[in-house]
Amino acid sequence: MKAVILPGHKQGYRIENVPDPKPGKDEVVIKVNKAALCYRDLLQMEGFYPRSKYPLILGHEVVGIVDEVGDNVSEFKPGDRVTSMLFVPDWSCEYCKTGEEVYCKNRLVYAQELDGFFAEKARIKASSLVKVPQGVSDEGAVIVPCVAAMVYRGLKKAGFKAGDIVLVTGASGGVGIHAIQVAKALGAKVIGVTSSENKAKIVSKFADYVITGEKFSEEAKKIGDVSIVIENVGTSTLEESLRSLRTGGKVIQIGNLDPSVVFNLRLGYLILKDLSLMGHIGANKRDIIETLDLVKEGKITPVIGGEIKIDKFEKGIQLMKDKNRYGKILISS
Ligand SMILES: [Zn+2]
Ligand SMILES: [Zn+2]
Structure with missing residues (x-):
């Protein structure tokens, strides 16, 4: 599959063909419907997250369809439409237990410690997934977590x-x-x-x-x-x-x-x-679920300033830096 790969710290990016991911225990593989560009992607490319585990796949905002589930996954099945938190908490520390998992000390962040979503498929920990309600478009879902x-x-x-x-x-x-x-x-x-x-x-x-x-x-x-x-x-x-x-x-x-x-x-x-x-660092899972409901109720309409194919990823970056741009820039395969 095609993916946007960062080979190492401050080493730019490459569009590469890489093997399709396979789900491990507690993981699913999704087919990516849409991913979205974020300033954090630009910061990651500029080297602001030096402790990242390179090489990695860039991108942390996604919506897609569950393609395959790994062992121990019972909450999701192939065909489910899902989005993901930006990170995977341990769900067991003092912060996670009080519903503030965004402060989890042991969290693993997509496109930093884990591969991200600018690819045709993505491997995601089931515990970071959220089902997308019916009536919410892919565009409406992808703008929610981040x-x-x-x-x-x-x-x-x-x-x-x-x-x-x-x-x-x-x-x-x-x-x-x-x-x-x-x-x-x-x-x-x-x-x-x-x-x-x-x-x-x-x-x-x-x-x-x-x-x-x-x-x-x-x-x-x-x-x-x-x-x-x-x-x-x-x-x-x-x-x-x-x-x-x-x-x-x-x-x-x-x-x-x-x-x-x-x-x-x-x-x-x-x-x-x-x-x-x-x-302000970001959202907890509960916030994502509640905000998806606001999208479902028609109270939030996604505003999309462009959709770029993975092959043309450079154009997406140029759009992000364009002062006349508005809304979110999406990446799809
Ligand atoms: Zn983001
Ligand atoms: Zn925790």
């Missing part, structure tokens, strides 16, 4: 309440355009912030208010008291995000598009406005 469910848990963690005003930066991007919809589905009023008039057109389909440009805090404050910012960009927008917040507001930091830039945080500003700056 994007929509991640935002869903972030809002819960930030103490979101229906009626809160939520501001989303990078609002047309793969995370932003779905973050708007998750917040709306939970009852928020949403301000989308984007960089160009062209992208504002897409954002305005989903957000209640759209602000275009780099200096957005004054306009945001005129709209109302912003309780939460979902920050998808990083150092270049964070200062304005902090300024946009009401007293006691929270930033959920998700994006870090340029990891080389250091942000100078004025602590006095945080203290005097009683602000919280929260890191």
Whole structure:
């Protein structure tokens, strides 16, 4: 089968024909319907995860059909449509036992310690799989584990309440355009912030208010008291995000598009406005299941900016780096 392989740390990628995977104990092999590109894939290619087990197959967002099941797998059978968590927890540590497996110390991450999903087939641990409900499209499922469910848990963690005003930066991007919809589905009023008039057109389909440009805090404050910012960009927008917040507001930091830039945080500003700056790692299995239900109910519509065949993987990377891109970029075989 064809796959996108990273041969070693900072050694680029190759499209290779590799043997089809076979399921081991507690594993299944799925036929990949769609996978999706993510900034983490670009960071992995740039070498930000040096302890990865190379060579590896890239990609950690997937939906597909169970093709074969290994020994000891009873929950899934061939023909089931599934998506996967981004990692495999041990399900036995103190965090896993309290439903916060995203903090598991022994977790194994797809496309880092385990092969990922940019391939025709993928070998997946059954314990990380989630069945995709009927009525949810492949596009609707593939955006859930890394994007929509991640935002869903972030809002819960930030103490979101229906009626809160939520501001989303990078609002047309793969995370932003779905973050708007998750917040709306939970009852928020949403301000989308984007960089160009062209992208504002897409954002305005989903957000209640759209602000275009780099200096957005004054306009945001005129709209109302912003309780939460979902920050998808990083150092270049964070200062304005902090300024946009009401007293006691929270930033959920998700994006870090340029990891080389250091942000100078004025602590006095945080203290005097009683602000919280929260890191956010991702979703638990329960969040994925609950978010798939929101997709099923039609409250979240996948926004896809392109679908690229594995052979043309380079085009997908170019699209990810294109400033005019919107939505998620999918990879299929
Ligand atoms: Zn991702
Ligand atoms: Zn654990």
